[in-house]
Amino acid sequence: SSAALAAGPGEEVRSLDDGTLAFSYPAREGVRGNHERIEFILEGEENDSRYVNGRWDDHDEVWAGDIHAMMTVRSGRVRDIELTVLRPGDERPRADRDLGGMSASDAASYFLDLAGHAGDDVADEALLGLVVARDVDPAADLIALVRDRDRPGEVRESSLFWLAVLAGEEAAPTMTDLIDDETEDLELREHAVFALTQLDEDRAFPLLMDLARNHGNHELRRSAFIWLAQYDRPDVVNLFEEILVAN
Secondary structure, eight states, X not given: OTTSOOHHHXXXXXXXXXXXXXXXXXBOTTEEEOSSEEEEEEOOSSOOEEEEEEOOOTTSOOBOOOEEEEEEEETTEEEEXXXXXXXXXXXXXXXXXXXXXXXHHHHHHHHHHHHHHSOHHHHHHHHHHHXXXXXXXXXXXXXXXXXXXXXXXXXXXXXXXXXXXXXGGGGHHHHHHHHHOTTSOHHHHHHHHHHHTTSOHHHHHHHHHHHHHHOSOHHHHHHHHHHHTTSOOHHHHHHHHHHHHHO
């Protein structure tokens, strides 16, 4: 399991105390970027989905390469993570301590552990560092984070988003269970409704239609209506007309 902590970066962070720590690792297929951003492109049956982290400019050159993680450490804790893509042959960015290259599985294990206890911003970057690692299937770990009520809401929301993006059909039961769980935080349940939109349309659309028609929570029904409006389908217009006539 990728849940085991990679000892290297964690120990180095604690011993560094203050400064910058860097390492690199192989990237997942579909990841491109440069020294300022990462693009993650997932090929779909109908359209490709692009996820961008960092400064966006259509005219910038991007390339495939290893992920480079630069972490700012203060008082033995990671306070910031910058994820970029190394161009083969380029000089590595300077860091106070550079661990060089490591395996994708070790990097993913480290980022998973970090996401579980870091602050919100660092946790978000750590989750991205996890999901862009080559040949790593984080679905089970993301599900565990989503279901862990001891984790901050923002971490659970980010985990839910990436679960929907990467796991697709496998993620649907986790999302629908969360939406129906009246003991859960409403904001997280609303985020689960949004996460449904990251599934393939043929899977997402009927789930959103059912929520909009039948769910007992008014706010969740409203969220489903909002996301249904993005689909150019006659069923959506018919549903809106039904609701207007009924009211």
